[in-house]
Amino acid sequence: MNMTINFCGVTFPNPTVLASGILGVVGDSLKNVVINGAGGVTSKSVWLTRHDGHPGPVMMGTQNFYINAVGLPDGGIEKAREELKKYMEWNESQPEEKQVPLIGNIVAGSIKDFAEIAKGMRQIGPDIIEVNISCPNVEDEFGRPFAHCAISAGAATEIVKKNAGKIPVIVKLSPNVGNIGEIAKACEASGAEGLTVANTFGPGMVIDIDTAEPILANKVGGVSGPGIKPLAVKKVWDTASAVKIPIIGMGGVMTGRDVIEFMMAGASLVGIGAGVYYRGVEVFSSVVAEIEEWMVENKVANLQNIVGKALKK
Amino acid sequence: MNDIPRVLKIVEVRMENPMVKTYIFKGNLGAKPGQFVNVWMPRVDEKPFSVAYCDDKEFWLTIAAVGPFTKKLHKDFVKGSKLGVRGPYGNGYTVLKNKHIVLLAGGYGAAPLYFLAHESVKNGCKVEFIVGAKNKDLLLYTEMISKMENVSLHIATDDGSVGMKGYNTLILEKLLAEQNGSSDGHGIAELFVATCGPEVMMKSAMDICEKADVPIEVSIERYMKCGTGVCGNCCVDGLGVPVCKKGPVMRGEMARKISGLAKWHRDNVGLKINW
Structure with missing residues (x-):
């Protein structure tokens, strides 16, 4: 039985990937995620310089949804260098079959800064660079200007690609657009080698009725968790229908069966974020065991073969 | 949920x-x-x-x-x-039954340990409660602790304005040494220490307990945001685990695996700050 996935020429031991923004402040926390079974890990969004994020509350959940407005806090590229290098050194010390790829996520407020942060991340040297053009939590911007416009999304992709050297570049899209396929095509045409579909939905809001106050300090936040899964599966389906490059699908993934569903919609890898809230960091090993069970039951020898199975029918 | x-x-x-x-x-x-x-x-x-x-x-x-x-x-x-x-x-301290326990509080740490003392006494424990502060005015909860049954209060202040002059860890050392030779049925093998306060103080308490072969639980403080093990801001070096979920209370053996224990913590964006 083979669960390994080849994505942009990089081998992932299983299709589960820690989504950007969950854990990942400290290099050793990525190691802890890998020890708990993840097939890939993504760093938090790295800025060129310190970025403070929002005051609290920054995130909360119920059994149905999770909502966050952390505001991409980060210590800047030098901090990322120290923390990510620490993970990479540990990973390289592991036996080859146990090595787990690192995706370095970058974010910037302008095309010029995207060039600089791409250079910085290239020097650190993760296996893949993921470009965040879609975070709904940065200042008052709702994913604009990059992820909501095909021209801007293409421009951000192109400048990162130009500065990323030989490292594959993937772009994390916003689901909050009319036609995600159009944005996906623009990124593909501009050199993206893969896409992450997608960031959180919304923005959403939770109001406390005793005080009549929105609870998140930022008032609004991106919505994730179990409730968004069908919306996210459709976004993956639409994206996979529009482009040829591979996809990391995500949104409300809790179980192994959810992973299979995203893969059948066209995702090669599947991100887990809010799942860490619902099932703890142990979610990765549980999900992998559930995938294995499904593969045995359904006599699937090679997991990669199910990518896009529902879509191709 | x-x-x-x-x-x-x-x-x-x-x-x-x-x-x-x-x-x-x-x-x-x-x-x-x-x-x-x-x-x-x-x-x-x-x-x-x-x-x-x-x-x-x-x-x-x-x-x-x-x-x-x-x-x-x-x-x-x-x-x-x-x-x-x-x-x-978070996880909380172990509340034991019918044991002889030592609580070591530094500054504001007296508050959560008061709660532990209360629950431990309810469970039949005998409690030695050591409280330390910079001076008399900054002591916390000592009046309430002094009125608790089966609890002996020990005070240390940096300036000696009340209690022993010096670090509260000296009292811990002394208590453990006394207990080592005692024949009250609560020998040192029965002892258990819980501490809350500045990390440097807790680290010395860990060293003292390791030497005396007495188990200890410490409460690790880090910059927490979500409280649910998701945001990652309170993850500690070495272990890589979020303190809000796998702590804040840790056994001494686990806390010892934190790189930079009693040396650094991290701010709201994860940059290191020396204690």
Whole structure:
């Protein structure tokens, strides 16, 4: 039985990937995620310089949804260098079959800064660079200007690609657009080698009725968790229908069966974020065991073969 | 599963010392000693605070005015004011039965350990409660502790204004040494230490306990945001685990695996700051 996935020429031991923004402040926390079974890990969004994020509350959940407005806090590229290098050194010390790829996520407020942060991340040297053009939590911007416009999304992709050297570049899209396929095509045409579909939905809001106050300090936040899964599966389906490059699908993934569903919609890898809230960091090993069970039951020898199975029918 | 803050009225505010107030809330929080809650001040921020006491009717948060959030709390929030609370979070101390335990509190650490003392005595434990502070005015909870049954209070102050002059860890060392030769049926093999306070103090307590071969639990403080093991801001080096979930209470053997223990912690963006 083979669960390994080849994505942009990089081998992932299983299709589960820690989504950007969950854990990942400290290099050793990525190691802890890998020890708990993840097939890939993504760093938090790295800025060129310190970025403070929002005051609290920054995130909360119920059994149905999770909502966050952390505001991409980060210590800047030098901090990322120290923390990510620490993970990479540990990973390289592991036996080859146990090595787990690192995706370095970058974010910037302008095309010029995207060039600089791409250079910085290239020097650190993760296996893949993921470009965040879609975070709904940065200042008052709702994913604009990059992820909501095909021209801007293409421009951000192109400048990162130009500065990323030989490292594959993937772009994390916003689901909050009319036609995600159009944005996906623009990124593909501009050199993206893969896409992450997608960031959180919304923005959403939770109001406390005793005080009549929105609870998140930022008032609004991106919505994730179990409730968004069908919306996210459709976004993956639409994206996979529009482009040829591979996809990391995500949104409300809790179980192994959810992973299979995203893969059948066209995702090669599947991100887990809010799942860490619902099932703890142990979610990765549980999900992998559930995938294995499904593969045995359904006599699937090679997991990669199910990518896009529902879509191709 | 629900981690949305519940808005509660402050039913009483108690002045503990010039820096510290206790906010009392009604309701059954269901917290264990060593656990914490996130307190939401609408339009301002949300911060974690350890629970100083909890039963099925009320709970206390003992809070020092040290930063913008807590200074605003002291200034603007009175009996009848409302605050959001979510939790309890974290794991809490082990509450033993019929044992001889030593509690070592430094500064504000006396509050959560008061709760542990209360629950331990209920369980038939005999408690040695060591409280340390810079000076007499900053001592916390000592009056209440002195009135508890089966609890012996030991005080140390840096300036000697009350109790022993010097670090409270000296009292711990002395107690462990005495117990080593004692024949009261509670030999050193029966002892258990729980501590809460500055990390440097807790680290010395860990060293003392390791030498004496006595188990110890410490409460690790890190910059926490979500309280649910998701945001990653409170993850410690070495272990890589979020303190809000796998702590804040850790056995000494586990805490020893934190790289930079008693040397650094991290700020709101994860940059290292020396203690």
